[in-house]
Amino acid sequence: MNDRTQAVELIELLRSRRSVRAFTDEPIPSEVLRMIAETAVYAPSAMNRQCWHFSVLTKQEEIRRLAEAVRIACGRDEGYNFYRPAAMILSSADRDFPMGRDDCACAMQNIFLSAYALGVGSVWINQVRESSEAPAVREVLTALGVPPTHAVYGAAALGYAAKPPRVTEKNLGNITYR
Numbered sequence: 001m002n003d004r005t006q007a008v009e010l011i012e013l014l015r016s017r018r019s020v021r022a023f024t025d026e027p028i029p030s031e032v033l034r035m036i037a038e039t040a041v042y043a044p045s046a047m048n049r050q051c052w053h054f055s056v057l058t059k060q061e062e063i064r065r066l067a068e069a070v071r072i073a074c075g076r077d078e079g080y081n082f083y084r085p086a087a088m089i090l091s092s093a094d095r096d097f098p099m100g101r102d103d104c105a106c107a108m109q110n111i112f113l114s115a116y117a118l119g120v121g122s123v124w125i126n127q128v129r130e131s132s133e134a135p136a137v138r139e140v141l142t143a144l145g146v147p148p149t150h151a152v153y154g155a156a157a158l159g160y161a162a163k164p165p166r167v168t169e170k171n172l173g174n175i176t177y178r
Contacts, residue, residue: 013117018167020121021083023159028086032118033058036158037089039114043106046099052107055090055145062144063088066128069140073131082125085157090128090141092150104153111156121161128155 028036037056045052057063063082071080082088091107093100108124115122131137132152142148 013113015170017113017116018165019123020159020161020165021123022162023083023085023121023157024162025084026086026160027058028120028158028160030058032120033087033158036111036114036118036120039110040089040091040107043103043110045103045106046097049097049099049103051097051100052091052093052103053145053147053150054107055092055141057088057090057144058086066137066140066144069134069137070125070127070131073134073137074127076127082155082157083123084159085123086159088125088158089156090144090146090152091154091156092141092146092152094147094149095151096149100151101153108154108156115156115158119160120158121165123157125155125157128152 033056037054040052040054041050057066063085066088067080067082070076070082071078074080089111091104091111093104097103112122112124128137129152132141141152146152
């Protein structure tokens with residue numbers, strides 16, 4: 001495969017990835033989940049400080065416990081469950097590091113793209129970030145290995161798609177060329 005072919009394949013991967021909001025009960029093999037998680041540390045980080053931490057959750061009881069704490073903190077209904085993923089990856093950084101949120105966002109993109117490349121669906125769960133400083137949520141996050149000095153800036157729900165993701169057109173009119 002030549003460089004041009006690889007570039008075209010990468011661009012197609014970027015263009016075709018979509019969020020998955022319905023997962024099967026099939027677990028993600030540990031070697032696949034490890035590959036996905038490890039791509040996070042290859043993302044760019046401010047001054048290459050790499051102040052982030054990634055908590056990989058695979059135990060369904062832990063995911064349910066976090067979902068319940070987030071559900072209550074955000075005032076969501078009884079059915080709130082992060083779409084019942086097989087696994088989650090929480091991306092956090094020291095809350096005092098001003099670029100932590102940006103660094104975690106870059107790492108999350110690597111997680112989503114590598115998951116898609118490996119046939120695993122994903123979706124960003126915003127409510128974890130929104131509620132991560134609520135005392136009950138913070139207690140669960142700390143128990144799950146998120147360092148106490150860290151804010152959670154991203155949460156990726158991962159699993160095999162139960163149905164094809166919804167395909168929406170992208171607005172190329174949002175680009176200005178000069």
